[in-house]
Amino acid sequence: MNLQPTASTCFVSGRAFAEGDRVASFLVRGPALEIMRYDVGEPAATEFRPEGTVACRWVHGFKPRAREENADRAMKLTAENLFLTLSDPATEPTPETVRLVQFLALMLERKRLLRPKGLTADGTRRVYEHARSKERHEVPVGELDQAFFIAIQEQLSVLVGPPREAPTPATVAAE
16 A cells, blocks of 8 residues: 655645645545545645545645655555654544554554553653654553444555455355
8 A cells, every 4th residue: 555645736726735734634445445645725625525435534734845755665655654644743633543543553562663651641642652763652542442443443444445254164164
């Protein structure tokens, strides 16, 4: 899967973004099952109707890409890149992105790409340190109950497809 870098123009209006403009980014699974990223100026986001299913949406300030930045490397959609994008303090949290950040943090902690550093003073956020960059990220503490995992499964199925059916014993024996 690839996550395109932030576009330099609004998908809806075609207007070029200026530094500091508020941009709404959408990850959408299209009709042909491809994952697309759409960047829309925040004023035009209310009229944006993508074809397909929206996996998540976040709002952030536009920053022009540095000339020396490797766009191909930044395009690789990995759990790590998605976590770093969604947990950026400039990204406004939505219920979908908070849930996805909580899940990605658990996954990346298990892979040792994030190191837990405890809770914030008020106890509402977990602090993680990114192993490579040493940046600290705060993730809201959430209830990891059945409802959480049902919701995250629905979100992930938009990105990676529905879970495969386990073969029945009769099917396995016939093969």
